[in-house]
Amino acid sequence: MYSQNISQDNRGAVVIVVDCSLSMKSITKFNHTLLPKHRVAKLITNHIIEELVARSARPTYMRDYFDIAVIGYSGLDSFSLHEELGDGFVSVVRFAECRPQPETVMINQLTREGNIVEVPITIHPWIETSAAGASPMYDALMRAKMLIGTWCKHRDNTENFPPIIFHITDGACSDAIPADLMELSREIQKIGTNDGNALIITIHLSTYGDEEEKCGIYPREDDFASADQDRMLMFQMSSIVPETLEPYVFRTRNAQYLGPYRAVALDISPCSMLSIINIGSKIVSL
Numbered sequence: 272m273y274s275q276n277i278s279q280d281n282r283g284a285v286v287i288v289v290d291c292s293l294s295m296k297s298i299t300k301f302n303h304t305l306l307p308k309h310r311v312a313k314l315i316t317n318h319i320i321e322e323l324v325a326r327s328a329r330p331t332y333m334r335d336y337f338d339i340a341v342i343g344y345s346g347l348d349s350f351s352l353h354e355e356l357g358d359g360f361v362s363v364v365r366f367a368e369c370r371p372q373p374e375t376v377m378i379n380q381l382t383r384e385g386n387i388v389e390v391p392i393t394i395h396p397w398i399e400t401s402a403a404g405a406s407p408m409y410d411a412l413m414r415a416k417m418l419i420g421t422w423c424k425h426r427d428n429t430e431n432f433p434p435i436i437f438h439i440t441d442g443a444c445s446d447a448i449p450a451d452l453m454e455l456s457r458e459i460q461k462i463g464t465n466d467g468n469a470l471i472i473t474i475h476l477s478t479y480g481d482e483e484e485k486c487g488i489y490p491r492e493d494d495f496a497s498a499d500q501d502r503m504l505m506f507q508m509s510s511i512v513p514e515t516l517e518p519y520v521f522r523t524r525n526a527q528y529l530g531p532y533r534a535v536a537l538d539i540s541p542c543s544m545l546s547i548i549n550i551g552s553k554i555v556s557l
């Protein structure tokens with residue numbers, strides 16, 4: 272289980288669900304930098320796409336390793352954030368063909384000496400984010416459920432590595448109660464291929480000033496606690512990392528203790544975000 276190589280014959284599926292509600296205008300501390308949450312969501316989303324493109328690239332051509340879908344949600348419903356490329360899943364090859372002009376973002380970085388310096392990070396902005404309206408999280412996750420359900424049933428995908436859903440949010444929801452969200456997350460995690468069930472990885476962005484909350488990646492199931500009910504709900508909705516992937520998490524977080532771990536990242540830096548990708552795409556056949 273969770274061992275299938277991703278290749279052109281056994282492609283992977285990645286869905287990125289992005290909170291675009293009004294609350295994403297608030298400020299978060301991201302890698303020692305204060306930024307609006309929606310700008311951090313844009314940075315993370317485009318980094319994920321960039322990483323998937325890079326893993327599929329060869330010197331003179333692209334390998335068609337991944338189907339990618341990016342879903343935003345705000346106001347009354349959810350929507351595709353890449354309609355110009357196509358609705359639903361879009362091939363990583365198509366993303367590579369339509370790579371936009373790069374943008375430079377200045378991010379603070381902690382040096383080995385303990386100093387904070389400003390460094391440039393280059394991103395290709397395939398996806399633009401916004402921050403307005405309500406937060407129909409349930410509708411967005413239902414859209415993701417339908418996408419991966421159809422993908423897993425396709426005869427070419429039944430033996431493939433299961434889909435991965437990245438959910439980037441501050442945790443607020445306007446169209447469902449916690450019990451309904453929990454039930455939907457369980458339904459999503461029952462969908463899968465013969466290699467395992469879908470994985471939900473939550474990237475939670477807290478509001479700056481919540482000093483009591485700890486940042487980190489892949490918290491242990493038995494250790495996590497939060498005074499923030501939204502944050503706790505996002506933790507509970509996320510997948511428990513499968514045992515076969517625990518060694519990769521153990522190395523990623525330089526852990527002293529074994530799992531089980533939850534597939535959650537709390538206010539992560541771009542570097543840590545790429546560590547998440549290693550879980551899903553460590554199986555890429557090079």
